Amino acid sequence: MNRYQVVKQILDFLFAVLLTIILLPLLLLITIIIKLDSKGPVLFRQKRVGQNGKKFMILKYRTMRTDTPKDMPTHLFQNAESFITRSGSILRKSSLDELPQLFNILRGEMSFIGPRPALWNQYDLLEARENQAEKSGVSANAVKPGITGWAQVNGRDELPIDVKADLDGYYAKNLSLILDIKILFMTIGSVLTSKGVSEGGPKHS
Template sequence: MRPYIVIKQIVDFMMALIGILLLWPFFLIIAVIIKLTSKGPVLFKQKRLGKHKREFYILKFRTMRTDTPSDMPTHLLQDPDFFITSVGKFLRKTSLDELPQIINILKGEMSIIGPRPALWNQYDLIAERDKYRANDIKPGLTGWAQINGRDELTIEKKANLDGEYLSNISLFLDIKVFFMTILSVVKSDGVREGSTDQEVSSNTKGAAL
């Protein structure tokens, strides 16, 4: 194991702990707003793949109705606006819905920077990542692929960027990704909601929905 990986794990835990202590008022406010504006739980849990393809449940603030098709990336829904709540639109645009993943980081399931965790049924992406050993590290809250296209990337390009991150992993690269992520969130770069019938068919092939 590279020395930086050990340091990275310590930094992840410390930053996540500090994040929880500083952001808990925002967690509380968002939770109350979600409960007052839509039916269902505050948090959304979804099965994802972590390091070495171990399954875990990622946590997010719920941004969609409870009758939304499960285990399908939102950008593959034909009519996402129908399912996304009014508060959810704001949370997704600002990426505030991702904040509960700080808990996943504290539990050691995720890192701050790394490949975004694939859905358990995204077989094409998982297979492509295997080619670059990108499934051998912890997934991240944000990553190299997220600041280089996000939803607009093809599966092949996304996996290639994940492998590129693994090959060049360093403190400098993590800092670069962190600050570029903030810029991308402000600009809403690469965010795409909804798709065509053809995209849904090709991207969820073999998935048990």
């Protein structure tokens, strides 16, 4: 772990504490809306692969019905919209469903910025990252996953697996404060425009 990664870990924790306090009224409001909108828990928990292959339970606001197929990437759904709740549609497009991951950061499982954590059974992405690492010498699977990342601001749901792995590998190899700041500002733009959000089957061939 280089010096920047150590500093980044400390900053992640401090900013997560600060944002949790500032956003507490919004977190409570979203909780109430989800409970009034549909039956089921407020939070959605799913097993993901973290840094160096360590499994953890990622937290999100629940945006889909409770009968939605489990452990399946949304981009593989043929008719994802039919499972998304009314409030869930807004939360997903605005990325507000990711806010509970502040607690994943506080637990040391995630960072604000890094490759998105793959599903435990998303073997194609995990393998593609390792294949990419053979070329670059750095594996994205060895970096702490993030709420947003280089792949997310360069296509998000619309990216083929191999392209996503290449972008994740680029981030892991070029990890720096400057790159993180660039991703942060690009993320703000992507959230405001819902750029790259694609429900259901991928739009690429």
